[in-house]
Amino acid sequence: MRVKDAMTTNVIRISPDNSVRQAAKVMLENHISGMPVVDDEGHLLGIISEGDLIRRTELGSGAFTSPGDKASSAEDRASAYVKRSSWRVGDAMTSDPLTIDENAPLRRVAQLMQDRGVKRIPVIRAGELVGIISRADLLQAILMAKQDETAAGDEAIQRSISIRLGESTGLEGLDVKVTVADGIVHLWGNVETQECKRAARIVAESVRGVRGVVEHF
Template sequence: MHVKDVMTTRVVRISPDNSVRQAARMMFDNNVSGVPVVDDQGQLVGIISEGDLIRRTELCSGTPSPADTGLAPDEIAAAYVKRCSWRVGDAMTPDPVSIDEDASVTRAARIMHERGIKRLPVLRNGELVGIISRWDLLQAVLSARQDDLPAGDDAIRRSVLARLGDNTGLEGLNVTATVSDGIVHLWGNVETAGCRRAARLLAENVRGVRGVVEHFPDPYPR
């Protein structure tokens, strides 16, 4: 499934020349926590979020943040402009993390998790065409068509083996699998309880699996 299949195409956006107050009103009226900032050519130049706004002069009376302590003069000046300017272009976070519309939903979820962000602007040739959020990912999970998932012993085996490299902790443990009548048999140099649990869970999450049999080394040989 690609990002373009689940993204929201009706995107609230704002110009860098608009006011911060307009951005705040836009977020409030549309019940969103961040708004992409685009220039006159439709190119994404930044994003302004709740996090940017809560550090504003209107809320903190212009008091410097403790984080500014020890900064160089130019850095302190830049922090002051971001905190006190009325322009979205000054208050926004520039060069936000984005994703191409043809990227996979899995990649979008990984980026959100690794960066600790809630949404990703979606681009087509640099132009903003949508936005994908954690809510969109949740909807994609709930609406996934079951008939698109593996079924049959050979398909189950291929799916299990393909998932072994998905940052499971099982890389390099020579894990392999056979499948008979929906029962997955797992072999490999898997000795710790955590890795055993990950291997079992990986197999159990494949559609069509009726059971899992582990053939791993005994962690407590007699």
């Protein structure tokens, strides 16, 4: 699946000239934790999220000070002050956010979310915001994913399992043997760790037509 197949296109967005209070109100009313900031032409300028608001001056000085603040440069301290004190969304938002193209594969989204620790990524087409993809959208994609299409029959099952055992399962090079009789899979080989045994069983169970798995490790 591609990003465009799973993204949300009806995106709640906000102008950089709106107030921070308005942004908080919109997020609360729509049960979202962040939203894109766009100009009048629909170009993405940034993201405003809960993470941008938890160090606001409205929450008191203890919410936005840290031991390392005094060691930072004057420019960095000034920037932090503007972000936590300005009433404008454009000043409080995170600028130059991570984005992704609508034709990118979903695995790329999942990897970016994991690596960057983000919950949502704006989707761009020719520089314009066309959607947003979130962790919830990825969960929905799991529900929509096609089921295994392995052909019926013991030989097809055996062939499919053997191929999958070598695809980043941790079992590469262990020479796991597979036999199948009436849909019952038998796994043989020198597999010592419990996690590797578990991985082999899950590989077998993920193939359509498997009625059971017997381990002979």
